[in-house]
Amino acid sequence: MGSQEVSTVDWQGKHVTVAGLGVSGIPAARALHERGALVTVVNDGDDERARAQAAELEALGITVRLGDGATLPPSTELIVTAPGWQPDKPLFLAAAEAGVDIWGDVELAWRLRGDNGRKAAPWLAVTGTNGKTTTVRMLASILEAAGLRTAAVGNIGVSLLDAVLGEQEYDVLAVELSSYQLHWAPSLRAHSAAVLNLAPDHLDWHGSMEAYAADKGRVYEGNTVACVYNAADPATEDLVREADVEEGCRAIGFTLGAPGPSQLGVVDGILVDRAFVRNRQKQAQELAEVSDVNPPAPHNIANALAAAALARAFGVEPAAVRDGLRNFRPDAHRIEHVADIDEVAYVDDSKATNTHATEASLAAYDSIVWIAGGLAKGATFDELVTGAAKRLRGVVLMGADRALIHEALTRHAPEVPVVDLHRTDTGAMSEAVEHAARLARPGDTVLLAPACASMDMFTNYNKRGEAFADAVRARAETSA
Structure with missing residues (x-):
């Protein structure tokens, strides 16, 4: 299916099973029911919230089965699944045995785009282990600066189904896609797409690094204009080589160094384009200054280059790239500067939940x-500690698996002072900030970049970041 073609499915009387309630399952069930499908929703959980959601759907005439997400309902012709459901669930094994197709919410949105009679907006898609949300929001900011009607949608929290079926018309969509979503999106064909980086993540879900990479690589399948890859991460370029794209689609690299032809990169503090210029062998187009990127950390500059490449692939002028990057404000808990106290910067990167992001x-x-x-x-931490050892003034460790990081520090940075907090209550963050402040010297940065998930002590990484910011602000008040 070509990138601009719209799939038509006769939903009338089609037996569709929706796997999972929630942000993707409920909109999917509603959309399919409105088109005449006979919808059954199955859900593992049977709590108060699930029962309330089920009651709303049942009032529309949708069948809901709570507490039984394993059994394939009779007559099922198609399953539409929430992205987090693992491929080895009994429901999916039964579906495979019965020859029943399985789509994710992204696949359904792709198939339904244009279903409301309007022209389907092309998708600029972004995936990768880290940086997806920031890059997609940067891309949307650039597209808006170019005067285009757009939205940042997908794994970023805004339902793709709502975007493609809602009343708002778009010229183009900036789409964040997780490996889970790509696994269940066999016919997705983006205008252009980027894989930002690849590092081990979600291997329990995918089964292997090879399977994880292959699902990420699906984002390139059928691209029409550009496959954007990270020149510093050869695995992303390998995925471009393996992709089956439309004739004329180009491989476009981004690099923090000087770019070669068909690349975007950095020269003397300037983001430049040698891909979408008339003579890329000899010419480079200035797009923005490094100082236009907020914050101008190396990995964030890489995100900006990827966003710029996708925007340029869509025909956006250089001035809009600059203006879009200047207008962009990062989400909370992503390299977020909280305060300066006694010439020490305090930075919240609670979103760094794995070693790749923390590196x-x-x-x-x-x-x-x-x-x-x-x-x-x-995760293991030897490589992370080895790479960072020379930058470390000191380390404060907290949480259930802090010993793993401590052991890596003992092996690879024995001279770095370490404070090991045995507390695992949420109040430990205040103590961690106090210890960090004592270790810091003027010009240092106290950096919360945990390299771990938060659920041992906090509800999520947002709550962890808020605890850090609260502790820093409290210290700032006492230091004033």
Whole structure:
């Protein structure tokens, strides 16, 4: 199916099973029911919230089965699943045995785009282990600066179904896609797409690094204009080579160094384009200054280059790239500067929940007191510590798996002072900030970049970041 073609499905009387209530399942069930499908929703949970959601759907005439997400309903012709449901669930094994197709919410949105009679907006898609949300929001900011009607949608929290079926018309969509979503999106064909980076993540879901990478690589399938890859991460370029794209689609690299032909990069503090210019062998187009990127940390500059590449692939002028980057404000808990106290910067990167994200965060500063720890999710820390050792003034460890990081520090940075907090209550963050402040010297950065998940101590990484920011602000008040 070509990128601009719209799939038509006769939904009338089609037996469709929707797997999972929630942000994707409920809109899917409603959309299919409105088109005449006979919808059954199955859900593992049977709590008060699920029962309330079920009652709303049942009032429309949709069948809901709570507490039984394993059994394939009779007559099922198609399953539409929430992205988090693992491929080895009994429901999906039964579907495979019965020859029943399985789509995700992204696949359904792709198939239904244009269903409301309007022209389907092309998709500029972004995936990768880290940086997806920031890059998609940067891209949307650039597209808006170009005067285009757009939205940042997908895994970013805004339902793709709502975007493609809502009353708002769009010229183009900036789409964040997770590996889960791509796994269940066999016919997705983006205008252009980027894989920002690849590092081990969600391997329990995918089964192997190879399977994880293959699902990420699906984002390139059928691209019409550009496959954007990270020149510093050869695995992303390998995925471009393996992709089956439309004739004329180009491979476009981004690099923090000087770009070669068909690349975007950085020269003397300037973001430049040698891909979408008339003579890319000899010419380069200035797009923006590094100082236009907020914050100008190396990995965030890479995000900006990827966003710029996708925007340029869509025909956006250089001035809109600059203006869009200047207008962009990062989400909370992503390299967020909280305060300066006694010439020490305090930075919240609670979103750095794995070693790959933390490596990028640590690389952004020269002298760091690092606050780390939490749930390791099977990660190892030797490579991370080895790379960061020279930048570390000190380390404060907290959380359930802090010993794993402590052991790596003992092996690879034995001279770095370490404070090991045995407390695992939420109040430990205040103590962590106090210890970090004592270790820091003027010019240092106290950096919360945990390299771990938060659920051992906090509801999510947002709550962890808020606890850090609260502790820093409290210290700022006492230091004033």
